Amino acid sequence: MDIQLKRGLLDVCVLTAIKNEDSYGYKIIKDVSPYIKMSESTLYTILKRLEEANMLTVYSVEHGGRLRKYYRITNAGRGRIEDFKDEWKQVMQIYKFVAEESIND
């Protein structure tokens, strides 16, 4: 997949993974992996970027004798998800056009 495209998709995927409940690193990767593969280093960068954009916040919770970082979505993050859904409604129309036209080839 095109790198730039994947980058934009991964941002919203991570946000979606924490939309309904706060989540932590590995769980986010697992939730997203049926749909798109993401390495741990990539996740780190995405989480950092989303945090700087105030789309999520970070907090630590004690878990089995160690600290685990949890991520919580913000309203800006939810807004980004909505923007994505709107943008891609149009993309799906375009896909229908491309797919159908190609069948006629």
Add this chain to the structure above:
Amino acid sequence: MTKNEFLSELEKKLSVLPKNDAKDHILFYSEMIDDIMEDGKTEEEAVLEIGDADNVSAQIIKETPLYKIAKEKVKKVAKNNDGAVKTTLIILGFPIWFPLIISAFAVVFSLYVSLWAVIISLFASVLAFAVSSIGCVVMSVYTFIIGNSWAGIVFISFALILIGFSIFIFYLAKLLTKFAIYLVKKVFMGKGE
């Protein structure tokens, strides 16, 4: 490879980064490995899943902005005190290498400043061309009114030529501005993914 082996190898490779940045990354991977193990995998499997310490550190470094790496390197050189000879040589050579470094920075900086100067003057000429174009339109209307249609047509064509120049130079200036901003971004932010 055990978790601690992986983490210390990673720490070694990330030594070019500022200590806090390196620590952040190592904590992140430590936590990740713990979570993978909690999910049912063994320590070996968890480390394998993260990948090669070489690859991981290379990717981390690639995404770090240049200025952070440069800053850390300068810090290290300043701290590096192995041997009185080395230190003495550096001190003695100070009148030579210090002005050289200053002038290198000065050259780079003045090149960058002149780029912006060019951009500003281009935008100024965009304005100048646009204004003279309007002037020609005004003159053209005037000459048409007093009955000299030939002069009127000449003025209109000048107006068109001038506005053409204005638009062309505007896009050129925009392009240069984008380039200048790209240069700033490269130094202060990472090269991206």
